Amino acid sequence: MxxxxxxxxxxxxxxxxxxxxxxxxxxxxxxxxxxxxxLRIYHVLIQKIKLEYFRRVTAVGYSCVFFGWIAILKFCAI
Incomplete structure (x- = not known):
């Protein structure tokens, strides 16, 4: 972007x-x-599936926003 x-x-x-x-x-x-x-996915992984590893995992990046923009621009081009 x-x-x-x-x-x-x-x-x-x-x-x-x-x-x-x-x-x-x-x-x-x-x-x-x-x-x-x-955060919701991590919550489900920790609480429902009991994967305690995700209590210490951090997510940093712009890739989700970038792929969201790809979707927005694709639908605007239609």
């Missing part, structure tokens, strides 16, 4: 409603939702 931003792709999508505000808004939504989903 930073590559798209630095190339000016994000700004150029403004004419179809996918400009800077859209990018910032949905990036924040995707960060929150992906973190909530990971």
């Amino acid at each position: 930073s590559a798209l931003w630095s190339l000016g792709v994000i700004e150029s999508l403004g004419h179809i409603g996918l400009g800077v505000k859209f990018n910032i808004h949905y990036s924040l939504v995707l960060v929150v939702l992906s973190d909530a989903l990971v």
Whole structure:
């Protein structure tokens, strides 16, 4: 996404409603939702499946947001 931003792709999508505000808004939504989903999965693994290993596991990264953007851009292109 930073590559798209630095190339000016994000700004150029403004004419179809996918400009800077859209990018910032949905990036924040995707960060929150992906973190909530990971925490929920860890909770299920710890509480239901009794995998105590996941009490010490941390998840850091932007890949969930990146793949969420792939889905958003795919559906917007249809």
